[in-house]
Amino acid sequence: MRRYLTTWNIILLLIFTILFFSILYPLFFIFKASFISSETGQFSLDSYKSFFHYPYYLRCLKNSIFVSTVATIFAVAIGVPFAVLLSRFHVPGKNIIKTLGTLPLILPTFIGAEAWLMLLGRNGILFNFLHKFGVDIPSMYGWKGIVLVFTLQFFPFVFLMVSAAINSIDSSLEEAAINLGAGRLRVLFTVTLPVITPAIFSGALVVFYLSIENFGVPILIGEDFRVLSVQAYNEFISEMGGNPSMAGALSIILLVITFGLTILQKYWVERKSYAMSALRPPEVKRLKPLPTFLIWSFCAGVVFVALAPFAVVVIASVTKTQGPVMYFGQFSLENFAMAFRISPRPILNSFFLATVATVVGIVFGIAVSYLVVRKRGTVTYLLDLLIMLPLAIAGTVLGIALAATYNEGMIVLTGTWIILALAYFIRKVPFSIKTTSSLLHQIDTSIEEASINLGVPPLMSFIKIIMPIMLPGILAGAIIMWVTTLAELSSTIVLYYGPWATMTVEIFQRIGSGDFGPASAYATILIISVIVPLFILNKVSGKDLASSL
Amino acid sequence: MSMLVSLRNITKKFGQLKAVDDVSILIEEGDFFTLLGPSGCGKTTLLRTVAGFYNPDAGDIYFGDTRINDIPAHKRGTGMVFQNYALFPHMSVFDNVAYGLRAKKLHSREITTKVKEILERIQLEEYGDRFPSQLSGGQQQRVALARALVISPQVLLMDEPLSNLDAKLRVSMREEIKRMQKELGITTIYVTHDQEEAMAVSDRIAIINLGRLEQIGNAFDIYMQPKNRFVAGFIGNSNIMKIDVNSYDDGESLLHAEIEGTKIFVKTDRPHGVRDWVYMSLRPEWIRIVGDTPEDEINVLSGTVTGVTFLGSIIRYKIRYSDKQVITIDVHDPRATEINKEGDIINFQFGVDSPVIIEE
Numbered sequence: 001m002r003r004y005l006t007t008w009n010i011i012l013l014l015i016f017t018i019l020f021f022s023i024l025y026p027l028f029f030i031f032k033a034s035f036i037s038s039e040t041g042q043f044s045l046d047s048y049k050s051f052f053h054y055p056y057y058l059r060c061l062k063n064s065i066f067v068s069t070v071a072t073i074f075a076v077a078i079g080v081p082f083a084v085l086l087s088r089f090h091v092p093g094k095n096i097i098k099t100l101g102t103l104p105l106i107l108p109t110f111i112g113a114e115a116w117l118m119l120l121g122r123n124g125i126l127f128n129f130l131h132k133f134g135v136d137i138p139s140m141y142g143w144k145g146i147v148l149v150f151t152l153q154f155f156p157f158v159f160l161m162v163s164a165a166i167n168s169i170d171s172s173l174e175e176a177a178i179n180l181g182a183g184r185l186r187v188l189f190t191v192t193l194p195v196i197t198p199a200i201f202s203g204a205l206v207v208f209y210l211s212i213e214n215f216g217v218p219i220l221i222g223e224d225f226r227v228l229s230v231q232a233y234n235e236f237i238s239e240m241g242g243n244p245s246m247a248g249a250l251s252i253i254l255l256v257i258t259f260g261l262t263i264l265q266k267y268w269v270e271r272k273s274y275a276m277s278a279l280r281p282p283e284v285k286r287l288k289p290l291p292t293f294l295i296w297s298f299c300a301g302v303v304f305v306a307l308a309p310f311a312v313v314v315i316a317s318v319t320k321t322q323g324p325v326m327y328f329g330q331f332s333l334e335n336f337a338m339a340f341r342i343s344p345r346p347i348l349n350s351f352f353l354a355t356v357a358t359v360v361g362i363v364f365g366i367a368v369s370y371l372v373v374r375k376r377g378t379v380t381y382l383l384d385l386l387i388m389l390p391l392a393i394a395g396t397v398l399g400i401a402l403a404a405t406y407n408e409g410m411i412v413l414t415g416t417w418i419i420l421a422l423a424y425f426i427r428k429v430p431f432s433i434k435t436t437s438s439l440l441h442q443i444d445t446s447i448e449e450a451s452i453n454l455g456v457p458p459l460m461s462f463i464k465i466i467m468p469i470m471l472p473g474i475l476a477g478a479i480i481m482w483v484t485t486l487a488e489l490s491s492t493i494v495l496y497y498g499p500w501a502t503m504t505v506e507i508f509q510r511i512g513s514g515d516f517g518p519a520s521a522y523a524t525i526l527i528i529s530v531i532v533p534l535f536i537l538n539k540v541s542g543k544d545l546a547s548s549l
Numbered sequence: 550m551s552m553l554v555s556l557r558n559i560t561k562k563f564g565q566l567k568a569v570d571d572v573s574i575l576i577e578e579g580d581f582f583t584l585l586g587p588s589g590c591g592k593t594t595l596l597r598t599v600a601g602f603y604n605p606d607a608g609d610i611y612f613g614d615t616r617i618n619d620i621p622a623h624k625r626g627t628g629m630v631f632q633n634y635a636l637f638p639h640m641s642v643f644d645n646v647a648y649g650l651r652a653k654k655l656h657s658r659e660i661t662t663k664v665k666e667i668l669e670r671i672q673l674e675e676y677g678d679r680f681p682s683q684l685s686g687g688q689q690q691r692v693a694l695a696r697a698l699v700i701s702p703q704v705l706l707m708d709e710p711l712s713n714l715d716a717k718l719r720v721s722m723r724e725e726i727k728r729m730q731k732e733l734g735i736t737t738i739y740v741t742h743d744q745e746e747a748m749a750v751s752d753r754i755a756i757i758n759l760g761r762l763e764q765i766g767n768a769f770d771i772y773m774q775p776k777n778r779f780v781a782g783f784i785g786n787s788n789i790m791k792i793d794v795n796s797y798d799d800g801e802s803l804l805h806a807e808i809e810g811t812k813i814f815v816k817t818d819r820p821h822g823v824r825d826w827v828y829m830s831l832r833p834e835w836i837r838i839v840g841d842t843p844e845d846e847i848n849v850l851s852g853t854v855t856g857v858t859f860l861g862s863i864i865r866y867k868i869r870y871s872d873k874q875v876i877t878i879d880v881h882d883p884r885a886t887e888i889n890k891e892g893d894i895i896n897f898q899f900g901v902d903s904p905v906i907i908e909e
Contacts, residue, residue, distance in 0.1 A: 446635035452622045453629040454649030468639045
């Protein structure tokens with residue numbers, strides 16, 4: 001018994017060491033840096049002072065909050081009716097609409113931005129097309145474009161959370177209201193909506209969080225409209241003339257916001273949720289043809305507008321291009337030839353780094369899940385909180401923290417592939433832990449005890465009994481880690497170094513230089529690499545993987 | 550194979566709560582011993598302490614002459630049947646049963662023989678290739694039992710093994726368990742909250758309440774001579790009545806007492822202390838309804854019928870015999886007597902040796 005305990009204690013120590021070096025210390029490092037003047041090297045509050053003094057910086061904060069708020073409002077305005085209509089009414093092609101409706105949240109946002117640039121940018125096809133007919137639509141650069149992309153890519157979170165809530169309302173609840181004399185509208189406003197309100201808030205918070213931490217979209221289409229994440233990156237990357245203290249301060253300010261949102265999510269929204277298990281889910285109503293058609297048009301329309309841009313990217317990838325000029329209608333595989341033959345390195349880099357991060361993440365995730373679920377105690381409770389910390393940190397901030405910490409000193413990692421793998425690992429490992437631990441929760445302790453009782457030592461029992469049962473969860477977690485790592489831009493852009501550019505970096509840079517053809521080819525490879533594993537796993541495990549994100 | 554199990558002054562605390570409080574039990578070799586009590590009484594905790602899943606905060610556990618407190622769970626050689634069976638869902642029935650034998654590193658031919666033998670014994674020889682999810686509840690139960698028995702454990706531990714089965718199956722399974730236990734002669738500790746089940750299977754029963762041992766004995770003794778109010782109420786139904794003591798006749802072991810002013814006599818060996826009142830337990834089936842009171846009969850009371858329930862084999866009457874006191878009487882063979890109605894005033898009587906004087 002005693003020896004067994006120490007085995008786990010060593011693992012626990014190892015876990016804390018990894019967490020310390022990959023997240024706690026780097027955060028502390030930039031926190032410290034933000035209080036040190038870059039001119040004198042002394043303690044100073046200059047960075048924070050200038051942040052609150054110069055409108056230039058304050059505007060970034062205001063901009064961040066502004067786009068996030070507007071995008072959240074739109075995402076809720078689309079996501080809630082989308083969820084309610086789809087779960088309560090008969091809609092033709094409902095399952096396809098539902099599946100496609102969750103797709104945007106696994107597609108990289110900066111590719112969405114690229115697509116909209118190709119459609120509505122200065123030389124966009126739709127823009128030019130409408131211009132020919134004398135219709136000039138307002139510029140999509142700045143906050144309007146950012147809000148557009150955020151709304152379309154993040155509304156699925158609201159949709160998923162609200163439909164989960166609405167499907168868990170037992171029909172007896174609404175029947176009770178009707179029985180007490182309430183009309184249909186009254187039931188909607190006094191029973192149904194209040195019960196799903198926590199889910200709406202929860203979804204809204206996620207959208208707000210993802211919007212405020214996003215980097216790829218505002219940097220690509222924001223132009224003069226600067227947000228916090230972009231500004232922190234700018235301050236950090238122009239390192240020679242830049243200001244590490246200011247970059248630190250901006251990171252800390254962004255961190256405070258994202259951290260606050262996470263805490264709000266965990267303690268306020270979760271506590272307010274009305275967990276129910278519906279014995280009899282509400283009935284799905286069949287309406288007359290006209291209302292059914294209207295509902296269908298809305299839902300299908302939303303899905304179309306959200307996904308069509310990605311189709312444009314795929315089409316662009318097989319279109320003849322010359323720099324920024326695209327000859328739509330002329331088929332060509334040149335872009336792919338370029339991607340695979342001339343510079344395949346980014347593709348290999350992405351796959352290699354994602355695989356390394358995932359493999360480490362699986363092992364780490366299993367150990368952490370087991371400790372948190374089965375070895376309850378103060379230390380493991382702390383671990384449970386700590387392990388979700390990476391979810392509360394913007395990718396840009398994590399990137400800056402790691403790059404600054406391991407730039408010099410005892411351990412130098414900046415400029416190596418290891419720092420990229422480390423960033424990916426720590427940023428995505430919570431996904432792996434979430435899926436494994438939720439599965440472990442469902443495995444009764446007695447299964448393990450039965451094995452011990454039959455003479456197999458505890459650690460061996462875990463490997464022989466629990467691991468095989470957890471396999472689907474481990475696999476799901478691994479795939480989610482792998483695909484989200486492939487799509488990771490915000491921390492990569494801070495940390496990568498020449499030969500270790502990934503697909504995301506390649507796409508990002510080519511969009512920046514207007515090289516849309518090759519960018520689209522890489523983007524298409526990325527989209528396929530993300531969708532195919534998720535699709536396979538979805539078929540195999542039969543569960544909606546998008547919901548575990 | 551069979552083993553004497555001795556629990557000495559076992560205490561197990563969870564935080565401040567004493568889940569098991571200074572319990573000592575000696576279980577004879579080959580005994581079918583049941584820990585019986587309401588849910589949360591600590592009986593499962595005690596069983597898990599024997600299995601080695603909990604370390605007692607105080608006290609010793611002995612298997613034969615060996616103190617096993619420091620032996621880890623996987624080396625204790627107990628076979629445990631879990632409440633939810635805990636079959637390994639990713640293994641076939643055969644692999645589930647073979648699991649413990651493989652852990653012992655037995656020769657594969659020997660394993661096959663043993664597993665086949667035990668599967669035959671539980672009449673599941675055709676089911677070796679099935680998976681737990683393809684079995685009915687009763688079949689899963691038998692596989693769990695086979696898995697625990699096949700390793701020839703020193704002690705068989707069973708944690709409410711029948712609670713997930715329906716009522717009919719529960720009765721046939723408990724007979725099967727009892728039969729196999731007797732055939733193998735294996736010392737068994739069985740946990741249940743179902744008093745009928747406990748009485749049906751056990752050689753001896755320990756009644757546990759709030760972590761403490763209330764009474765140990767065979768089913769007959771516990772039913773006939775409950776020690777205290779808890780045991781009297783938990784095993785079967787009982788009327789617990791407070792009676793005023795007048796005197797005690799040592800020669801005839803007869804207690805002279807009163808219930809609500811009516812003189813009664815109770816035969817008892819138990820010292821009743823110096824108090825002028827005691828509790829007595831009176832089983833509903835030991836009271837009979839009598840017609841007009843013959844002058845010389847003793848222990849006759851009267852009251853008003855306030856409830857009549859027909860339960861098939863018995864009629865259960867509730868009779869109010871004073872302002873506050875209601876007594877339950879079970880009358881067997883309802884055809885034999887006229888059925889009384891609510892509001893009827895009737896006389897009832899019990900024998901001098903029917904009540905049991907009990908502790909608080």
